[in-house]
Amino acid sequence: MSMNKSWLVVLSAALIAALSSCGTQAGDNNAAPSPPNDNSTSSRQHDSKTTRLIGTIHMPGNSGFTDYMVVSPETHRLYAGYRTENKLFVLDTQTNSVIASIGHLAKVCSVALVPERNLGFTSNRGEDTVGVIDLTTNKLLRKLSGGHGPDAIVYNAAANLVCVSNHEGRSITLIDPATEKSRTIRLGGLAEYVQAEPKTGIIYQNLEDTGEVAVIDPTRNAVVARYKTAPGEEPTGLALDAEHRRLFVACGNEKLVILDADNGRLVATLPIGAGVDFAAYDSTLRRIYTANGRSGTMTIIHQDSADQYALLENVPTRRGGHALAIDPVTHRVYVTYGGSEIDVFEAVIP
Numbered sequence: 001m002s003m004n005k006s007w008l009v010v011l012s013a014a015l016i017a018a019l020s021s022c023g024t025q026a027g028d029n030n031a032a033p034s035p036p037n038d039n040s041t042s043s044r045q046h047d048s049k050t051t052r053l054i055g056t057i058h059m060p061g062n063s064g065f066t067d068y069m070v071v072s073p074e075t076h077r078l079y080a081g082y083r084t085e086n087k088l089f090v091l092d093t094q095t096n097s098v099i100a101s102i103g104h105l106a107k108v109c110s111v112a113l114v115p116e117r118n119l120g121f122t123s124n125r126g127e128d129t130v131g132v133i134d135l136t137t138n139k140l141l142r143k144l145s146g147g148h149g150p151d152a153i154v155y156n157a158a159a160n161l162v163c164v165s166n167h168e169g170r171s172i173t174l175i176d177p178a179t180e181k182s183r184t185i186r187l188g189g190l191a192e193y194v195q196a197e198p199k200t201g202i203i204y205q206n207l208e209d210t211g212e213v214a215v216i217d218p219t220r221n222a223v224v225a226r227y228k229t230a231p232g233e234e235p236t237g238l239a240l241d242a243e244h245r246r247l248f249v250a251c252g253n254e255k256l257v258i259l260d261a262d263n264g265r266l267v268a269t270l271p272i273g274a275g276v277d278f279a280a281y282d283s284t285l286r287r288i289y290t291a292n293g294r295s296g297t298m299t300i301i302h303q304d305s306a307d308q309y310a311l312l313e314n315v316p317t318r319r320g321g322h323a324l325a326i327d328p329v330t331h332r333v334y335v336t337y338g339g340s341e342i343d344v345f346e347a348v349i350p
Contacts, residue, residue, distance in 0.1 A: 004129075017325050062294040069342070072103060110152070119177060125151060166184070167191050172185050187205060208252075227247075245262050255269055286304075288301040297314040297316055299311070315345075
């Protein structure tokens with residue numbers, strides 16, 4: 001066979017193979033959508049009247065599960081409890097980058113920030129401890145004995161207490177951040193998210209299995225009231241509008257129940273997505289957000305007045321996007337999914 005004919009045969013065979021390969025790929029793409037780990041921002045843009053996806057933060061890890069996130073607007077920090085990596089990640093919200101990770105925190109869920117002492121307190125569910133970290137060096141200083149199954153954790157500035165929700169322990173532990181001494185109050189239900197009133201120090205604690213919000217007076221070390229969340233069931237996420245005295249209770253039966261914080265009166269009920277685990281309130285925009293992991297959506301509700309609410313939108317996020325955090329200054333919303341990923345949404349303001 002001549003050289004010219006040999007090259008012709010080779011080129012013809014290569015062309016046939018290339019066309020065959022392209023046809024196969026086209027068939028595969030028509031049969032199935034892009035894989036769920038296609039995380040490029042441009043590939044997931046959607047038309048929305050409330051938010052705009054502007055980026056994704058990638059934390060080093062092997063997927064798994066990140067629990068709660070906490071924003072410090074003053075220091076431009078976002079803290080993420082990467083439970084399956086046993087690390088608390090510290091992120092820069094100005095650059096959307098990882099700046100530190102604090103290890104040896106077994107199944108860490110979240111952190112309560114105590115800025116006046118430059119300390120953070122972490123809930124470590126895997127070992128029933130509370131970690132104490134330095135917020136400047138991002139180092140673990142020591143661990144304190146905790147209740148059984150510490151989950152949500154917040155700083156109650158009015159009462160000068162760190163509040164730790166013990167899920168399996170069905171209790172709440174209150175820690176003095178100065179002395180690090182603690183006391184525990186029995187609640188009679190599975191403790192989910194918790195909020196503290198910024199002026200009085202009264203504590204509101206979701207109880208998932210009993211369908212209640214327990215109202216706790218830390219000065220009396222006692223539950224002083226119980227608000228039923230019906231028609232909402234299995235309350236998980238909880239947000240507080242202190243100015244208008246409203247509790248936003250995100251429930252497992254796809255309802256957001258709004259209660260009067262002073263007496264438990266049912267104010268309104270609105271639909272949300274499936275698999276909710278977290279709720280947050282932007283007091284400036286007067287928006288309530290819920291992260292719905294099973295439906296892969298973020299429900300956004302507008303507060304028209306203290307007693308009037310309107311469903312704005314169910315924004316597509318990612319399946320498994322169960323928790324979120326809001327920066328009250330920039331109004332950006334951070335949604336975690338897949339363990340190592342955090343989507344960053346910018347609020348669209350009419």
